[in-house]
Amino acid sequence: MTDINPDHDAIKQPLRLTGACYCRHLTYLLKLEDSKDAKTTLCHCANCKRAFGGAFGLTTKVPIQAFRYDAGSGKPTIHAADNGMGSTIYREFCSKCGSHICEYGEQAKYIFRSVMFGSLDEPSALPPKGEWFCSQREDWMPVIPGKLAQFRKQ
Numbered sequence: 045m046t047d048i049n050p051d052h053d054a055i056k057q058p059l060r061l062t063g064a065c066y067c068r069h070l071t072y073l074l075k076l077e078d079s080k081d082a083k084t085t086l087c088h089c090a091n092c093k094r095a096f097g098g099a100f101g102l103t104t105k106v107p108i109q110a111f112r113y114d115a116g117s118g119k120p121t122i123h124a125a126d127n128g129m130g131s132t133i134y135r136e137f138c139s140k141c142g143s144h145i146c147e148y149g150e151q152a153k154y155i156f157r158s159v160m161f162g163s164l165d166e167p168s169a170l171p172p173k174g175e176w177f178c179s180q181r182e183d184w185m186p187v188i189p190g191k192l193a194q195f196r197k198q
């Protein structure tokens with residue numbers, strides 16, 4: 045007889061999610077071997093506020109091999125800029141409707157993609173795990189409650 049591992053945390057939960065820009069010129073597939081490989085976070089920094097046009101940035105970080113544009117998708121336009129701290133940040137967006145699809149810093153260029161949470165067709169599958177730059181949180185913006193926020197930085 046073989047032992048059955050009762051530790052559910054050790055069981056991988058594969059997850060396939062689709063996403064698109066507002067006009068669906070860009071469409072993509074997120075294929076995770078384990079849903080735990082995805083990390084959704086809020087960021088309250090000034091750069092995210094400006095890039096997202098909102099009170100915070102909200103992205104889901106995944107290993108680069110988990111993210112790919114569909115074969116029939118259009119090509120994203122890539123904007124590179126200083127992230128405000130001397131390193132480059134890249135944002136991929138739709139040149140037709142302007143929606144962001146993903147972003148990544150110079151260091152993570154070949155390792156991770158931070159996918160824009162709202163571009164996912166079913167974002168509820170990946171709730172936030174933490175928050176960055178909490179010192180720049182808007183006064184009226186509540187803290188992410190309870191165990192959802194496993195960490196809060198800066």
Ligand SMILES: [Zn+2]
Binds near residue numbers: 067140142
């Ligand atoms: Zn579009």
Ligand SMILES: [Zn+2]
Binds near residue numbers: 089093176
């Ligand atoms: Zn930020």
